[in-house]
Amino acid sequence: MPHPPIDLAPHLLQAAQGFINLVNNPSQTEAVFDLADGLRPTDLYQQFIDYAYAQPEVAAIVQTRYKPPAIDLEQLLTYSADSLGYGYASTLKAMNLDPNFYRQIPIEDDYSYLAIRMRQTHDIWHLITGFGTDLAGEMGLQAFTLAQTHSPLSVTILAATLLHTLKMTGPLNQVVESLQRGWQMGLQAKPFLAQTWETQWEKSIADWRSDLNITLPCG
Numbered sequence: 383m384p385h386p387p388i389d390l391a392p393h394l395l396q397a398a399q400g401f402i403n404l405v406n407n408p409s410q411t412e413a414v415f416d417l418a419d420g421l422r423p424t425d426l427y428q429q430f431i432d433y434a435y436a437q438p439e440v441a442a443i444v445q446t447r448y449k450p451p452a453i454d455l456e457q458l459l460t461y462s463a464d465s466l467g468y469g470y471a472s473t474l475k476a477m478n479l480d481p482n483f484y485r486q487i488p489i490e491d492d493y494s495y496l497a498i499r500m501r502q503t504h505d506i507w508h509l510i511t512g513f514g515t516d517l518a519g520e521m522g523l524q525a526f527t528l529a530q531t532h533s534p535l536s537v538t539i540l541a542a543t544l545l546h547t548l549k550m551t552g553p554l555n556q557v558v559e560s561l562q563r564g565w566q567m568g569l570q571a572k573p574f575l576a577q578t579w580e581t582q583w584e585k586s587i588a589d590w591r592s593d594l595n596i597t598l599p600c601g
Contacts, residue, residue, distance in 0.1 A: 396420035397538075404542035405549070408517060415485040417542075418497060418535050426534035431492050433532040439576030443499070444492055450502065450580035453481040458583055466590055467583030469509050477515075479505075499575065500527075506579050510590050511567060512598045517543065518556045522564035529568025531575065563599065571595050 397420025403413035421427065435441045458471035474481060484501035487494050504523075511526055513519040521543055528536035540561065547557050572594045582590075591598070 393420045393423050401538055401542050404539065405545045408520065408539075408543045408546050412485070414535070414539060417538050419485075419487070421534055421538070422493060422497075424534075427493055430531065430533050431496070434492070434496060434575065437573050437576065440573050443576055443578075444495060447489065447495055448499075448578055450578070453580070455481065461584055462586070464586045464588065465584050466506065466509065466579065466587055469587055470506055470583070473505055473509065496531075496575070500531075500533075503574070503577075503579060507574055509587060510574070510594065510596060511564070512596075513560070513564065517547070518560040521557050522560035522567075525561045525564030526568035526571075527564075529565050530571065530573060567596065570597075 396416050400413045400416030400420055403410050404417065407413070434444055455471040455474060458467035459475075461467040481502075484504075487497060489495045489498055507527070508515065508519070508523060511523060513522040513526070521540065524536045524539045524543075527533055528540070544557070547554050574594070577594070590596075
């Protein structure tokens with residue numbers, strides 16, 4: 383028996399409210415999750431899934447449902463100061479965040495797996511790309527993510543943040559420059575979604591960047 387059609391109205395309303403909240407305050411993490419959950423039933427996400435499967439390394443991660451081991455921040459802090467593990471743990475400690483701070487959703491299909499995987503590794507992507515967590519840095523990382531994944535969520539986050547910047551007469555030049563750099567970096571880098579970061583916490587951030595073809599600007 384075919385499944386009844388999904389009523390998109392409440393989902394789109396949730397996405398619209400998340401978008402408005404993000405325009406008003408781009409640091410609202412819950413607004414990002416509302417956007418993601420609201421857009422989930424739309425056709426836009428099928429293109430996101432299709433693009434993931436078009437990359438064999440990413441498709442393998444999705445199909446096997448790679449699940450990282452539990453993260454012990456105190457253990458990671460015993461690693462070398464130049465390692466990914468130390469950098470990740472010290473960053474979360476500085477922000478007083480738990481590794482599982484993001485909104486949880488059950489993994490029941492390809493989309494939910496990829497959504498959780500991107501939430502799990504968001505701060506790792508920050509570390510490897512060198513983008514900070516300020517407004518321009520988040521824009522740079524979202525542009526990088528868009529180039530890497532074709533995620534509709536990144537499009538809406540970028541649009542909302544640009545509108546916020548215009549509304550607040552913020553530093554538009556810096557934001558656009560970061561966006562451009564993130565896009566080009568994302569195009570040239572190897573797929574981040576294919577990486578099992580948590581199996582190589584001891585590997586240096588510099589080595590990760592070299593292996594993934596990430597080059598930071600000079601200065």
